[in-house]
Amino acid sequence: MSYRIARDLEEALQLLREGRGSARIIAGGTDLFLQDLPEALVDLSGTPETLGICAEEEMLIIGACVTHAEAAASPLLQEGATVLAEACGQVGSPQVRHAGTLGGNVVNAAPAADAAVGLVAMGARAVIVDTADARRQEAVENLYADYNRSRVDSSREILLHFAMRKHGPGEGSAFKRFASRKSLSLPMFSVAAVVRLEQGLLQEVRLVAAPVKPAPTRLPQVEQRLQGLPASGDTWRLAGELVREAVTVRGSTLRCTAEYRRHLAGVLAERALQEAARRAAGLKAGESK
Amino acid sequence: MKKQIIRFRLNDEPVELLADPAQSLLHLLREELELTGTKEGCGRGECGACTVLLDGRPVNSCLVPAGKVEGKQVITIEGLTRSGEARPLQEAFVAAGAVQCGFCTPGMIISAYALLKANPNPTAAEIRSAISGNLCRCTGYKQIEQAVAMAAQQGRGSSTTTKEN
Numbered sequence: 212m213s214y215r216i217a218r219d220l221e222e223a224l225q226l227l228r229e230g231r232g233s234a235r236i237i238a239g240g241t242d243l244f245l246q247d248l249p250e251a252l253v254d255l256s257g258t259p260e261t262l263g264i265c266a267e268e269e270m271l272i273i274g275a276c277v278t279h280a281e282a283a284a285s286p287l288l289q290e291g292a293t294v295l296a297e298a299c300g301q302v303g304s305p306q307v308r309h310a311g312t313l314g315g316n317v318v319n320a321a322p323a324a325d326a327a328v329g330l331v332a333m334g335a336r337a338v339i340v341d342t343a344d345a346r347r348q349e350a351v352e353n354l355y356a357d358y359n360r361s362r363v364d365s366s367r368e369i370l371l372h373f374a375m376r377k378h379g380p381g382e383g384s385a386f387k388r389f390a391s392r393k394s395l396s397l398p399m400f401s402v403a404a405v406v407r408l409e410q411g412l413l414q415e416v417r418l419v420a421a422p423v424k425p426a427p428t429r430l431p432q433v434e435q436r437l438q439g440l441p442a443s444g445d446t447w448r449l450a451g452e453l454v455r456e457a458v459t460v461r462g463s464t465l466r467c468t469a470e471y472r473r474h475l476a477g478v479l480a481e482r483a484l485q486e487a488a489r490r491a492a493g494l495k496a497g498e499s500k
Numbered sequence: 501m502k503k504q505i506i507r508f509r510l511n512d513e514p515v516e517l518l519a520d521p522a523q524s525l526l527h528l529l530r531e532e533l534e535l536t537g538t539k540e541g542c543g544r545g546e547c548g549a550c551t552v553l554l555d556g557r558p559v560n561s562c563l564v565p566a567g568k569v570e571g572k573q574v575i576t577i578e579g580l581t582r583s584g585e586a587r588p589l590q591e592a593f594v595a596a597g598a599v600q601c602g603f604c605t606p607g608m609i610i611s612a613y614a615l616l617k618a619n620p621n622p623t624a625a626e627i628r629s630a631i632s633g634n635l636c637r638c639t640g641y642k643q644i645e646q647a648v649a650m651a652a653q654q655g656r657g658s659s660t661t662t663k664e665n
Contacts (some may be wrong), residue, residue, distance in 0.1 A: 212502060214521035214567025241545060241563045250520055254568055280557070304633025305611065308547055309557040394544050394632035461663065 213251045220260040220340070220369065226253045227367055228252065228342045236365040238276050238349030239311040241303075242319050249366075263370055264288060271377045275314025275337075275370045279326060280305070282313060293490060294403045295385035299363045301388055314370045316355030317351055320361040322422035323398050326350060329386055329475040331427040332403035333360040335375040342367045348374075355426035381414075382407045383490030387483040389475050391466070399467045400475040402454070403427075404483035406442075410490040413437050413446070418484070420476055423458050430457050433480075450484050451477035501576040508569040511579025521567025526550045529576060537577040537606050538555075541635070548634035551575050551607035558614045560633075577606035586613055588651045596647035600638030607634050612648045620655055622648070 217223035227234050234251035237243055238261075243252075255261055261276035264285050271291050273282065283300035284286055302308050302316070316326040316338065330351045337354060340346050349362075351373070354360045363370055378384065388401035400420070407415040411450045416434045421427045433453040440446045455477040462469035507516045509574035510533070519532055526543075529535045529552070541549030543562050550561040580586035589609050592598070599605050608631060615622055615630035622630070627648045628641075638646060 212520075212521040213504065214565060216570055217566070237565075240542055240565050240568060241560075244524060244563060245544065252522070252565065252567065254565075263609075303545070304548065304560075305630060306548055306551055306558050306560045306633045307563070307614075312561045366549075395635075 212248055214254065216254040216256075217258050217374055219258050220371070222314070223253050223255050223258055224340070224342055224344070227369075230366065232366045234366060236369055238315040238355075239278065241307055241311040242315070247481050252408070255369065257316075261369075266291065266377065269372055269376055269379065272374050273335075273373045276312045279303075279308035279311055279313065279316070282326070283308065283352050286462075287377075292329070292333050292375065292384070293378065294332045294386045294405060294487070295326070295329035295335075297386040298325040298388075298401075298403065301325050304447040311322060313373065318361045318363045318370055319352060320355055320357075320359050320425065321397075322358055322425055323427075324421075325364060325386070325388065325398070325401065328401050328403050328419055328421045328427040330373055330375070331429065332384065332386075332417055333375040334417065335373045335414060337373055338371045339363060340371055351436050352426045352429065355424075358425045360425070371401075378405075379407070381409060381491055383487045383492070384488065385483045387479040387485035387486070389479060397466065400460075400479055401474050402476065402483045404480070404487040406484065406487045406491050408442055408488060411441055411492075413440050413442060413488075416484070418450075418454070420429065420454065420458055420480070423460065428458075430454060437484075442492070444485075447481040447485045451481040454480035463489060504567070506566060506570055508571060509549070509573045511575055511582065514550040519566055521565060523566050524562050525550040525552070525566050525569055525574070526555075526561040528569075529561060529574075535578050536578050537581075539603055539606055541607075546635075547604075548607045548611065548631075549604055551610045551634065553610060556614070556617075558611050558633075575610075577609060580609065580613060583632070588654045589647070590612060591620070592651040592654065593644070596643045596650060598639060598643040598647035604634055604636045604638075608636065608644055612644075612651065616655060618653055620652060622652055623651070627652075658664060 225346040237247040256276045261274040279299040279302040288296040316324045384405040386403045388398040390396035390398045405417040416437045418430045423456045460472040539549040541547035545563040547558045552561045
């Protein structure tokens with residue numbers, strides 16, 4: 212096996228072309244040893260095109276090789292994409308967050324990867340370039356072929372960065388997960404919520420749940436039912452019930468039964484919406500209106 | 501396995517060796533460079549016993565492909581011990597009874613060192629968060645938290661007590 216560290220995007224693409232399908236992109240590499248090794252690895256994590264977080268007018272651009280630790284600590288994301296910063300802060304452990312990247316979290320295609328759940332809640336789009344120099348943009352939730360299988364082909368495609376609209380006035384978001392431990396544990400269930408409030412009413416709601424399907428899953432029926440309702444305890448309880456009904460869940464011998472997972476989906480949806488609405492109203496955790 | 505030349509800085513000294521880039525950094529350190537202070541616990545990123553600093557940040561060396569360290573800076577527990585930088589932490593771990601079987605200790609010291617370097621005055625919650633990727637099966641963590649707080653206090657050279665949360 213060969214291991215090459217690409218200096219920039221062009222070199223990474225060139226190494227993929229030379230590999231003719233046998234070379235594969237990696238970034239943080241934290242999932243590498245859990246899989247079969249390919250013939251050649253191209254390390255993307257030092258390429259300037261995939262690094263950094265920046266704001267351009269109302270948009271946020273996040274490089275694919277930004278680590279979870281960088282994203283969680285970024286004031287730009289804490290403010291403009293709270294749900295994403297919060298989700299990134301709960302991946303694995305400090306050691307994993309220092310190595311693993313947002314691009315890797317998506318392309319590894321695990322069904323309840325925290326960062327991916329946050330990205331889908333933000334409505335993030337991935338910008339992808341291939342060895343023929345063609346660029347395309349896709350919604351993050353459309354990058355999943357199946358459980359743990361990405362539609363991004365790492366032997367000829369490179370995920371460059373994510374683009375999303377940052378929170379505007381009256382918007383707030385939150386990420387809630389439940390696992391058997393607070394650290395180093397995959398979630399039994401997670402919910403991300405983004406809301407926009409106008410005069411105490413929910414004008415816009417985005418709710419994402421995982422694991423439900425191979426990709427983090429928006430719940431549009433629930434979102435629509437909540438529109439126009441007041442930001443209140445009754446609304447969050449209704450949301451919890453609706454989410455319990457809306458999600459299809461599977462039991463897992465390692466983590467929990469389907470029944471418990473469905474229960475968690477409701478509880479976490481209530482909590483995520485309540486916290487998102489608090490933030491949208493400019494209140495801190497613990498304060499009520 | 502095809503070997504390639506890997507050059508990096510290890511504990512502040514340049515290293516150049518011919519090695520398999522697809523092995524883990526942990527394996528490279530222990531088996532090829534004979535630095536056995538870094539421990540192998542789970543070998544899959546779940547216990548933190550193998551924590552080292554890669555360009556100053558704590559990572560699980562069992563998950564880092566050896567090829568990735570090319571051109572980078574790696575600090576292991578041996579490096580911290582030799583330079584004396586871990587001394588306040590080492591003394592605090594002994595004083596607080598934070599070492600029992602000792603297998604998690606090198607990784608704990610590395611994580612605690614990275615915390616204090618970035619944040620010399622951590623809260624109790626920040627200490628718990630910093631060592632949340634390091635499992636200990638003996639102590640129940642209390643003594644380790646106390647040891648890190650003691651080292652922080654000593655580092656500040658004052659008798660102010662640690663903030664709660």
